[in-house]
Every structure is written in structure tokens, then in C-alpha cells.
Amino acid sequence: xxxxxxxxxxxxxxxxxxxxxxxxxxxxxxxxxxxxxxxxxxxxxxxxxxxxxxxxxxxxxxxxxxxxxxxxxxxxxxxxxxxxxxxxxxxxxxxxxxxxxxxxxxxxxxxxxxxxxxxxxxxxxxxxxxxxxxxxxxxxxxxxxxxxxxxxxxxxxxxxxxxxxxxxxxxxxxxxxxxxxxxxxxxxxxxxxxxxxxxxxxxxxxxxxxxxxxxxxxxxxxxxxxxxxxxxxxxxxxxxxxxxxxxxxxxxxxxxxxxxxxxxxxxxxxxxxxxxxxxxxxxxxxxxxxxxxxxxxxxxxxxxxxxxxxxxxxxxxxxxxxxxxxxxxxxxxxxxxxxxxxxxxxxxxx
Amino acid sequence: xxxxxxxxxxxxxxxxxxxxxxxxxxxxxxxxxxxxxxxxxxxxxxxxxxxxxxxxxxxxxxxxxxxxxxxxxxxxxxxxxxxxxxxxxxxxxxxxxxxxxxxxxxxxxxxxxxxxxxxxxxxxxxxxxxxxxxxxxxxxxxxxxxxxxxxxxxxxxxxxxxxxxxxxxxxxxxxxxxxxxxxxxxxxxxxxxxxxxxxxxxxxxxxxxxxxxxxxxxxxxxxxxxxxxxxxxxxxxxxxxxxxxxxxxxxxxxxxxxxxxxxxxxxxxxxxxxxxxxxxxxxxxxxxxxxxxxxxxxxxxxxxxxxxxxxxxxxxxxxxxxxxxxxxxxxxxxxxxxxxxxxxxxxx
Numbered sequence: 001x002x003x004x005x006x007x008x009x010x011x012x013x014x015x016x017x018x019x020x021x022x023x024x025x026x027x028x029x030x031x032x033x034x035x036x037x038x039x040x041x042x043x044x045x046x047x048x049x050x051x052x053x054x055x056x057x058x059x060x061x062x063x064x065x066x067x068x069x070x071x072x073x074x075x076x077x078x079x080x081x082x083x084x085x086x087x088x089x090x091x092x093x094x095x096x097x098x099x100x101x102x103x104x105x106x107x108x109x110x111x112x113x114x115x116x117x118x119x120x121x122x123x124x125x126x127x128x129x130x131x132x133x134x135x136x137x138x139x140x141x142x143x144x145x146x147x148x149x150x151x152x153x154x155x156x157x158x159x160x161x162x163x164x165x166x167x168x169x170x171x172x173x174x175x176x177x178x179x180x181x182x183x184x185x186x187x188x189x190x191x192x193x194x195x196x197x198x199x200x201x202x203x204x205x206x207x208x209x210x211x212x213x214x215x216x217x218x219x220x221x222x223x224x225x226x227x228x229x230x231x232x233x234x235x236x237x238x239x240x241x242x243x244x245x246x247x248x249x250x251x252x253x254x255x256x257x258x259x260x261x262x263x264x265x266x267x268x269x270x271x272x273x274x275x276x277x278x279x280x281x282x283x284x285x286x287x288x289x290x291x292x293x294x295x296x297x298x299x300x301x302x303x304x305x306x307x308x309x310x311x312x313x314x315x316x317x318x319x320x321x322x323x324x325x326x327x328x329x330x331x332x333x334x335x336x337x338x339x340x341x342x343x344x345x346x347x348x349x350x
Numbered sequence: 351x352x353x354x355x356x357x358x359x360x361x362x363x364x365x366x367x368x369x370x371x372x373x374x375x376x377x378x379x380x381x382x383x384x385x386x387x388x389x390x391x392x393x394x395x396x397x398x399x400x401x402x403x404x405x406x407x408x409x410x411x412x413x414x415x416x417x418x419x420x421x422x423x424x425x426x427x428x429x430x431x432x433x434x435x436x437x438x439x440x441x442x443x444x445x446x447x448x449x450x451x452x453x454x455x456x457x458x459x460x461x462x463x464x465x466x467x468x469x470x471x472x473x474x475x476x477x478x479x480x481x482x483x484x485x486x487x488x489x490x491x492x493x494x495x496x497x498x499x500x501x502x503x504x505x506x507x508x509x510x511x512x513x514x515x516x517x518x519x520x521x522x523x524x525x526x527x528x529x530x531x532x533x534x535x536x537x538x539x540x541x542x543x544x545x546x547x548x549x550x551x552x553x554x555x556x557x558x559x560x561x562x563x564x565x566x567x568x569x570x571x572x573x574x575x576x577x578x579x580x581x582x583x584x585x586x587x588x589x590x591x592x593x594x595x596x597x598x599x600x601x602x603x604x605x606x607x608x609x610x611x612x613x614x615x616x617x618x619x620x621x622x623x624x625x626x627x628x629x630x631x632x633x634x635x636x637x638x639x640x641x642x643x644x645x646x647x648x649x650x651x652x653x654x655x656x657x658x659x660x661x662x663x664x665x666x667x668x669x670x671x672x673x674x675x676x677x678x679x680x681x682x683x684x685x686x687x688x689x690x691x692x693x694x695x696x697x698x
Binding site: 021022057058061062063064065066067068069070071088089092097 | 656657660662664665666667668669670671672673
């Protein structure tokens with residue numbers, strides 16, 4: 001499952017985002033740290049409104065008003081040449097040049113991202129023409145053919161209008177368009193949410209195959225945790241605008257370290273093994289305008305103790321510390337003596 | 351995109367925050383400085399229209415031996431060549447202008463809403479017929495028609511003129527509303543209303559109409575300005591009765607007595623300024639209406655001030671980044687102090 005190197009391609013550091021400009025602003029992201037390595041599939045999971053999409057859009061500076069980035073940096077490091085810069089300080093020209101060339105996005109509800117009055121071939125070549133103006137029309141058209149074949153759509157569909165394609169096909173056209181310039185990062189914002197599971201499976205498999213062939217890194221945003229466990233190399237779980245756990249997919253599935261992750265994993269039934277009672281997570285996410293003083297998950301957490309009400313946990317090493325040095329969790333349980341930590345958060349897996 | 355979800359138990363602090371926010375929403379219309387200026391100006395002219403003939407110091411038609419006097423304490427805006435008081439003429443004339451303008455604006459708006467929305471929503475033959483009618487009215491030149499009609503009816507008063515202006519001026523608004531309704535009627539929320547079993551008229555009035563408020567309001571204001579200018583033009587070229595005082599009549603007399611050539615600026619400048627004043631007031635109000643009726647734009651005016659103060663340029667596609675000021679900002683409610691300190695660097 002490790003197709004990726006350890007070279008970071010996108011480093012998000014201490015990123016904070018507000019919605020609104022005054023004191024009533026919603027703090028949608030609060031000091032998020034996340035690193036995407038070259039060729040890696042990074043899953044972002046969490047409930048609706050926890051900031052998954054906000055994170056992806058803020059990192060690409062695509063957040064619409066009243067979104068406001070209030071701090072942090074997003075460093076892009078090219079794996080192909082020696083470009084390295086902070087997207088948050090980049091000027092418009094640089095940002096426009098890097099978009100699609102380095103970072104492509106498949107939008108939430110991508111089916112509606114196609115312009116209904118142009119043929120899909122035209123829309124594919126347009127994306128290329130915008131960034132490679134010197135390329136000839138024939139080359140662009142050949143590339144568009146190639147792209148459609150890549151995602152499993154017959155090339156004669158180039159002359160179809162979006163309404164003549166099914167939802168799954170439109171989604172694949174969007175993926176083809178995202179890959180048009182061979183970006184190093186592809187951000188997928190719930191790309192399969194509107195599709196049935198069969199089409200979803202086809203698209204995901206195709207995507208994973210393309211990833212192996214072309215070697216781009218993927219940020220995959222979804223609330224379908226089971227899907228993520230299957231396809232992601234690494235998963236970051238978000239809650240109330242923060243990352244609360246960051247681990248490889250297998251580790252996260254076998255041995256969650258945060259009570260919220262534990263709850264998420266018990267919210268869908270396993271297909272194999274003994275039948276389990278579905279736990280779910282009681283309560284609902286906090287109001288981002290008026291967050292609790294301590295850990296934002298404390299009111300819903302069954303393991304909460306005094307410190308959770310007053311202090312705010314940061315993303316740090318787990319109780320197992322050096323044994324799993326790549327894992328990070330934001331929970332005070334992991335600061336306590338090993339004996340007092342609930343067993344379910346301390347599962348060792350090998 | 352991200353909406354704050356109501357927490358299971360709302361803390362007292364959060365409740366007050368909510369309340370203050372809601373309270374400010376009611377007054378948002380008045381937060382926009384342009385709108386406030388526009389409203390004050392319009393109210394001023396409205397008051398003049400109401401009490402103009404009462405507070406007018408002289409009979410506007412009464413002549414006196416002192417002709418063509420510049421503004422003085424006796425005659426604040428001077429006199430005409432016949433010695434009539436110009437201030438009194440302006441005061442008495444305000445009512446005629448505003449009544450005709452608003453009456454014509456209201457009538458034209460009602461007509462355009464009825465025809466436009468019906469045509470757009472019903473479609474088919476009704477649309478064909480109604481569109482044909484509005485297309486015909488669209489190409490009728492309003493001013494010549496009014497000149498002919500008023501020529502035929504020498505006794506035509508303000509009401510007749512308002513009616514004619516409304517009848518010739520509604521078609522433009524109706525085209526705009528029809529187009530907008532066509533795009534609205536296929537939206538999912540209208541489909542949902544049909545699935546609810548709502549009647550056609552309920553859908554039109556409660557689902558579609560509120561989405562058109564901004565268009566209707568700006569159409570209304572545009573028509574009012576158009577009606578005011580038409581009426582003044584008619585009076586200025588002497589088509590309507592020159593004994594009924596309005597600002598156009600003043601300009602008519604000023605023109606026919608060559609006030610400009612004689613340097614009698616006090617004769618035509620006040621009336622001109624009044625016309626410009628009402629036009630400005632209505633345009634300024636129009637700026638606020640869009641914000642007020644569109645809930646999604648409601649915070650715009652409020653935000654504009656904050657944005658200016660923080661020197662943020664909000665743009666689509668390039669999210670602004672707030673720098674340097676982060677340190678002076680007080681930590682927001684509920685945010686832990688640890689958030690401000692940089693997180694320890696770790697290598698995963």
C-alpha cells in the first residue's frame with residue numbers, strides 16, 4: 001500500500017480559516033497541520049461541517065467570500081523541478097499558473113461542473129489550451145482523446161454534450177479533465193457521493209489504477225470512512241475544524257487512538273467477522289461560533305475527564321509514543337499513565 | 351458552505367450572540383450609508399410634496415411688480431420676469447411631480463409583474479400572446495404617444511399622464527421578469543412545491559415572487575425615474591397644461607423667457623437640482639434594496655466596513671489571507687490559548 005515516497009508535496013502548517021470578517025466569524029479551521037507526500041492517497045474524513053472541504057479549498061485559495069485565511073502557510077514543493085513556494089503568499093499570476101498544472105480539483109457534485117452548452121471535447125481542450133497555449137489544436141485534441149480513453153470513455157464521445165452523458169460518465173470526464181495537465185496533486189471533494197455503489201466502485205478502481213500509472217498524490221475528501229479505509233494510504237480525521245487523528249489507513253482501522261475515530265469506525269457495520277452492535281456517536285457537532293473551552297469533542301466523549309473540559313488538546317504523539325512515531329492524535333487520554341487509558345484506544349496491532 | 355450546527359445545549363453566551371446578530375439584521379437596511387442618504391433625501395421631497403402648498407410663502411401664479419429679482423430675503427429663490435416667487439412655484443410643483451412619478455411607477459410595475467411572471471411561469475400559448483403584447487408595447491415610442499394623446503385631450507391632468515406613462519413603460523420590466531421567471535420555474539424548489547401539491551398561484555406568489563423582489567424593486571425605481579423625467583419633459587415642451595405648477599412648468603417659463611441668456615440662474619437651477627435630487631435619492635435607495643431582499647447578500651454592507659478597516663479585498667477565486675494583524679486580534683470566544691502558539695514541529 002506504500003506507493004509513495006517520503007517527499008512532501010504539500011505541507012499545510014497551522015492553517016486557520018474564518019467565515020465572516022467580524023467578531024461573529026465562524027472559526028472553520030483552527031491551526032491545521034497536514035503533510036501530503038508525493039504519490040500518496042490521503043483521506044480526509046469527518047462529519048458534515050467539520051471543515052474537510054474548507055481545508056481543501058483554503059489550501060488552494062479557492063474559498064469564496066466570506067472565507068478568510070487568518071494564518072498559516074501552505075507550501076507546495078514540486079517533485080519534478082525545484083519550485084517551492086507558499087501558496088498563501090503567491091501572487092495572482094503565480095497562483096493561476098500553478099492551478100490545474102500542479103493542483104487539480106474534482107469538485108463536489110462534479111457532474112454540474114461541466115458547462116451544458118459546450119461539447120465535452122471542447123471543454124477538455126480548453127483546460128489544456130489555458131495552460132499550454134503554444135500547443136497545436138491537433139495535439140490538444142489527441143490529448144483529449146487519450147484522456148477519455150484513460151478514464152474508460154470511448155473517444156467518439158468527444159462530440160457529446162454533457163446532458164448526453166450519464167452521471168458516472170460526467171464524473172469520469174471531470175476526472176479526465178483533472179488529469180489533463182498531469183498534476184502532482186489531485187483534490188477530490190466527495191467525487192462519488194452522488195453515484196451508486198457500482199459506478200462508485202468502477203470510478204475508484206480506475207482512479208487507483210491511474211494513480212499507480214501516473215503517480216500523482218490524491219487528497220480524497222469523503223464522509224464514507226469505509227471507502228477511505230480501503231483506498232487511502234493515510235487518513236486524517238477532522239472534527240470541528242481540527243485534525244484530531246492522523247494515521248495510516250490500516251492502523252486507523254485496526255487501532256483507532258481517538259475516541260471520535262473509534263466512534264466513527266463503529267458507525268458502519270463490518271462485512272466480515274462477528275456481528276457487532278453499532279455504536280454511533282451520541283450528540284451532534286459543536287457550534288463553530290461558540291466552541292467549548294476545552295476539547296471540542298469533550299461533550300460527546302465517553303472517556304472525557306476533568307482536563308478535557310478546560311484544556312485544549314493539540315495533535316501530538318500517542319501514548320505508545322516511539323513505538324508508532326508516525327501517528328498523531330489530539331487527545332488527553334494519551335498524556336495519562338498507560339494504565340488509566342481505556343483499552344479500546346490502546347489496541348496494538350502488528 | 352459550512353453551516354454552524356445548533357449545539358445540543360446552547361450556552362448563555364451563545365444565545366446573546368445570536369440575539370444581537372438577529373437584532374442587527376432588522377436594521378441592516380439602514381446600515382448602508384448610501385441607502386440612508388437616499389432615504390433622507392426622498393423623505394425631504396415627500397414632505398415638500400405633502401405640505402408644499404401650505405408652506406409656500408406666496409401664490410405661485412401671483413405676479414408682482416418686482417420682476418427678475420435674484421434671491422433675497424423676501425424671495426429666497428428670486429422671482430420670474432413676471433415677479434412670481436420661484437420658491438413657491440417649486441414647493442407647489444413638487445406634489446405634481448412625485449404623485450405622477452410614483453403613480454406611474456406603481457402602475458407600470460403591477461402591469462409588468464402580472465404580465466411578466468404569468469408569461470414566464472405558464473409558458474405555451476399564454477406566453478406567446480403575452481410576449482407579443484409586451485413586444486408591441488416595447489416598440490411604441492412613449493413620448494410621441496403621450497404628446498399626441500395629451501394633444502387630443504387638452505384637459506389631461508396628472509392622472510391621465512401617469513396612466514399613459516405606465517401603459518407605455520411597463521413592457522421593459524415585464525421582459526426582464528419573464529426571463530427571470532423562466533429560469534426560476536425549473537429550479538428544484540419550485541419542483542418541490544409542485545410535488546407538495548401547492549396551487550399554481552401559491553407557487554407564483556410565495557415561491558417565485560420573493561425571488562424576484564430585487565428585480566421588481568429596481569424596475570419600480572427605474573420606472574419612477576423614467577415617469578418623472580417624462581412628465582417634466584412634457585411640461586417643459588409645453589404639451590401639458592402650463593398653468594399646473596410642476597418643475598417642468600418652471601423650466602418651460604424659464605426657457606421661453608430666455609432666463610439663461612439674461613443670466614437669471616435662480617430661475618432654472620433650483621428646479622434642475624430638485625429633479626437631480628429625486629433621481630439621486632431613488633438610485634441610492636436602489637443600492638440598498640438588493641442587499642436587503644437577498645438574504646445571501648445581507649451581510650455584504652456590514653462586512654464592507656470591516657473589510658475596509660482590515661484592508662482585506664474579498665474576491666472569488668483568490669481567498670484573501672489576513673497577515674500580521676493576527677497577533678493583535680483578541681483570541682476568539684471558545685478558542686484555546688494554545689491555538690495561538692505555534693504547534694510543536696513533528697516529523698510523521
